[in-house]
Amino acid sequence: MLIELESVTKIYNQGRPNEVRALDAIDLRIGAETMVCLRGASGSGKSTLLSIIGCIFPPTSGRAAIAGRKLSRLPDRFLTLHRRRTIGFIFQRFNLLPELTVLDNITLPLLPLGVGPADRRARARELMERFGIIHRENFRAAQVSGGELQRVAIARALINDPPIILADEPTAHLDSRLSHVFMDLMAELRAAGKTIVITSHDPLVTEHPAIERIIDIRDGRIHAA
Amino acid sequence: MQILARQINVLDYALSSLWRRRMKNLSVLLVFTAVIFLVASFQMTTGALTRTAERVLENAPQITLQRMSAGRQVDIPPEYAARLSSIYGISRIVPRVWGYYFDEVTGANLTVMGLATDRMPMGDQLHLALASGSFPGPGSRGSVVLGRAVNDMVQARGSHLLSLFRNDLSMASFEISGVFADATDILTRDLVVMNIDDARDLFRIRGDRATDLCVYVTNPNEINTIARKIADLLPDTRVVTRPQILKTYRVVFGWRSGFGSICLLTALTAFIILAWDKASGLSQEEKREIAILKVLGWQTADILAVRFWESLLVSGISFLVGVTLAFIHVAFFDAALFRPIMVGWSVIFPPFHLVPEMTAQVVLLIFCLSVLPYLAATVIPAWHTASVPADSALSGA
Ligand SMILES: Nc1ncnc2c1ncn2[C@@H]1O[C@H](COP(=O)(O)OP(=O)(O)OP(=O)(O)O)[C@@H](O)[C@H]1O
Ligand SMILES: [Mg+2]
Numbered sequence: 353m354l355i356e357l358e359s360v361t362k363i364y365n366q367g368r369p370n371e372v373r374a375l376d377a378i379d380l381r382i383g384a385e386t387m388v389c390l391r392g393a394s395g396s397g398k399s400t401l402l403s404i405i406g407c408i409f410p411p412t413s414g415r416a417a418i419a420g421r422k423l424s425r426l427p428d429r430f431l432t433l434h435r436r437r438t439i440g441f442i443f444q445r446f447n448l449l450p451e452l453t454v455l456d457n458i459t460l461p462l463l464p465l466g467v468g469p470a471d472r473r474a475r476a477r478e479l480m481e482r483f484g485i486i487h488r489e490n491f492r493a494a495q496v497s498g499g500e501l502q503r504v505a506i507a508r509a510l511i512n513d514p515p516i517i518l519a520d521e522p523t524a525h526l527d528s529r530l531s532h533v534f535m536d537l538m539a540e541l542r543a544a545g546k547t548i549v550i551t552s553h554d555p556l557v558t559e560h561p562a563i564e565r566i567i568d569i570r571d572g573r574i575h576a577a
Numbered sequence: 578m579q580i581l582a583r584q585i586n587v588l589d590y591a592l593s594s595l596w597r598r599r600m601k602n603l604s605v606l607l608v609f610t611a612v613i614f615l616v617a618s619f620q621m622t623t624g625a626l627t628r629t630a631e632r633v634l635e636n637a638p639q640i641t642l643q644r645m646s647a648g649r650q651v652d653i654p655p656e657y658a659a660r661l662s663s664i665y666g667i668s669r670i671v672p673r674v675w676g677y678y679f680d681e682v683t684g685a686n687l688t689v690m691g692l693a694t695d696r697m698p699m700g701d702q703l704h705l706a707l708a709s710g711s712f713p714g715p716g717s718r719g720s721v722v723l724g725r726a727v728n729d730m731v732q733a734r735g736s737h738l739l740s741l742f743r744n745d746l747s748m749a750s751f752e753i754s755g756v757f758a759d760a761t762d763i764l765t766r767d768l769v770v771m772n773i774d775d776a777r778d779l780f781r782i783r784g785d786r787a788t789d790l791c792v793y794v795t796n797p798n799e800i801n802t803i804a805r806k807i808a809d810l811l812p813d814t815r816v817v818t819r820p821q822i823l824k825t826y827r828v829v830f831g832w833r834s835g836f837g838s839i840c841l842l843t844a845l846t847a848f849i850i851l852a853w854d855k856a857s858g859l860s861q862e863e864k865r866e867i868a869i870l871k872v873l874g875w876q877t878a879d880i881l882a883v884r885f886w887e888s889l890l891v892s893g894i895s896f897l898v899g900v901t902l903a904f905i906h907v908a909f910f911d912a913a914l915f916r917p918i919m920v921g922w923s924v925i926f927p928p929f930h931l932v933p934e935m936t937a938q939v940v941l942l943i944f945c946l947s948v949l950p951y952l953a954a955t956v957i958p959a960w961h962t963a964s965v966p967a968d969s970a971l972s973g974a
Contacts, residue, residue, distance in 0.1 A: 408872065429876060436874025447869050451597045461873040463590055466582030512874070 353417075354516065354547050355382040355405055360414035362400050362572075374400040376572040377414070382549065384515070387542045387562050390551040392569035398551035399520055401569065405549060406518045407435040419515060436461060440509030442519040446501050448508070450494035454485060457493050458507045465512075479507040483537075499530050506537060517541060519550045523557055535560040587879055591886035602887075606895050613899025613947050614906070620939045621903055622912045627826065634823055638671070638791030639800050641817045642807065650815075652786040657811060661792070664806050668795045671696045672787030674776040678741060678769070683730060689741075689769045691776020697791070710755025713772050720754040721775075724768040728756045739769065744781050751775070867962045880963040881956055888955040892948040899947075900940065 362375040374397045382388055390398045404411050407418055410431065416423040419438045423431065448457045458479065459472040467475075480486040483503040488496050493504065502522075509517055519538070523531040531554065539562035542548050550557055558566055568575040595602050644653045658670045674691035695715035713720040721739055723731065731739050731753065739751045757765035777784060794803050804816045870880055906912060 406872075432871070432874055432876050435872075441872055447865075447872075449866060449869065452593075456593070460870065463586040464583055464875045464879045466579040466586060468582060468586075469589070508873070 353381045354384040354419055356417045358415040360411040360416055363412045374572050378574055384547050385545055387548040387564050389558050389563045389566045390569060391553055391558055391566055396569045397572040398569055402518050402520050402551055406439045407431045438514050438516055440514040440517045442505050442509050442522050444521045444524050446505040448493040448504060453490050453492055454488045454504050457504055458511055461512050475511060479510055483507055502534060515547060517546050517548045521552055523554045531556045587882045588886050591883045595887050602891055606891055609895035610899045613896055614902045617900045617903035617943050618906050618912060621907045624939060637819050639794050639819050640792040640804050642790040643815045645813055645815050652782055653790055655785045658790055666794050666799050666803050667792055669793040671791045673791050674773050674782060674788050676780050687727060687769050688767050689776060691771055691773035693773045707755045708758040713754055718772050718775050719751055721751040722755040722770040723753055724757050724765040725762055726766045727769055741779060743779055749779055864962055877963040881960055884956050884959040888952050892951040896948050
């Protein structure tokens with residue numbers, strides 16, 4: 353199994369008055385080369401679960417193993433190391449740096465790996481060609497359209513060639529046409545061998561034919577497999 | 578290799594990030610440069626004053642003797658010198674005549690010093706303190722060596738002679754045989770050095786008397802012991818040693834530079850607080866950037882390295898430019914901006930020319946007081962932000 357969670361619990365602000373139990377005893381196994389949707393209402397714990405799968409923080413209790421590595425008790429430094437080898441993130445509002453060019457945004461994950469500029473550019477150009485944004489290479493992110501930004505974000509998630517792609521409510525700010533385009537791209541990546549986890553309550557996502565499995569979350573618990 | 582490549586990437590990113598925020602960084606750079614310029618100028622000015630004074634005093638007699646009567650200074654008869662011969666360790670006693678001369682025409686106060694150069698140890702090396710000309714020879718009467726200001730005054734009158742009036746209003750004229758060097762300006766500016774007999778004639782002092790006796794000792798370590806013996810032997814004299822004079826100078830300059838430094842350090846502190854607030858108080862945008870970089874796999878150390886390079890460049894450039902400008906300010910403009918602060922000094926020393934001293938110590942001190950705090954002020958807040966989990970990029974809209 354690529355992703356294995358066993359009675360994973362996440363408590364924010366533990367021991368303080370504003371303590372929140374965001375995830376409660378989650379058991380979840382996701383195999384390689386699948387496309388999964390985490391569905392749930394606002395505040396149900398989707399983002400928190402995605403953060404644990406994405407090695408952003410370890411669970412408060414329980415066991416989590418991502419791509420063969422146990423997360424619990426792993427110091428931040430090693431979480432980061434593991435994250436950049438294993439995970440590609442796509443965020444709701446893309447989280448690009450508006451003042452950087454499209455090229456520089458896409459290559460951001462390569463800088464701490466010590467990849468040189470020529471190599472970075474070559475790898476980014478390949479992805480930009482593939483997603484049809486090569487003509488925007490030297491535009492600042494603030495200057496390109498929403499649909500293009502989305503593809504820049506996908507290119508950035510893929511630049512390290514990670515086995516797992518995580519997308520947190522990727523269509524929340526897209527119109528239905530762009531949402532379709534996005535899901536079709538994800539389906540392509542899935543066909544190319546990636547494992548994809550998308551959180552959403554958007555029917556355009558949950559009812560997309562490429563989705564192989566829907567996991568319902570309510571109040572930090574999984575309801576139907 | 579990989580570490581090096583990573584640092585190059587990080588530096589690259591820091592440079593482009595500086596460029597992206599160029600307006601903000603430029604304003605920090607300007608303020609920072611100005612503060613360093615002020616502090617460095619001040620340090621160099623006071624350093625120059627102290628050093629000049631010390632260098633000039635190196636040639637001063639080790640012990641100076643004045644006779645006091647009713648609390649005022651009076652002439653010393655030749656017997657006094659004779660009575661000192663019983664003290665072991667004195668190598669030489671040289672009489673000297675000096676006094677003040679008020680020039681009614683210009684309102685200037687001159688210091689007149691009559692020396693017996695032939696009897697002074699290393700008297701033949703005195704010419705090293707001159708910019709041009711030479712000291713009057715042993716027997717040569719009627720010529721003087723002038724400080725820069727006195728020389729300027731004489732030149733302004735279009736004359737080649739220095740004319741002074743005796744008490745009885747008869748006139749004594751002197752030929753100018755030399756001018757003191759700029760480096761000694763602080764002590765020689767208003768000085769007129771002449772043959773001791775000329776000085777006796779000018780001040781109407783009896784032929785064998787002097788205003789003070791310069792005592793030279795064989796072993797410099799014994800200055801204080803010998804000074805005490807002299808004071809015991811001749812109770813009506815005031816004995817001043819060279820170490821005492823040096824100490825006085827250090828106290829005066831030290832106090833002033835200490836006071837000035839406190840003012841300037843206050844400015845520096847204010848700047849650092851400002852920097853803490855502006856340069857480092859992370860804006861929402863910067864926090865977002867840090868969170869994004871973290872999620873994308875940047876280590877806390879990488880993010881701090883970016884901040885470090887940015888701050889090092891801003892403060893390093895400010896430091897270099899500030900110190901260079903300060904050197905120019907002191908060396909070529911005689912610390913013109915500090916004139917108002919130095920009003921007190923002009924009582925002791927009229928406007929003088931400065932030869933700046935830039936010691937490694939001073940430069941290091943300024944570095945430690947400017948660049949280091951700035952680095953801390955910018956890197957530490959980034960560290961706070963970068964070391965929390967990266968989920969704010971996810972949860973934040
Ligand atoms: N950093 C945090 N500190 C404290 N509480 C948090 C934090 N992040 C999330 N929570 C809380 O944990 C619970 C689950 O949050 P989470 O963001 O995982 O839900 P979500 O399903 O992603 O919601 P949404 O659809 O609004 O994005 C919520 O009650 C939320 O308020
Ligand atoms: Mg969420």
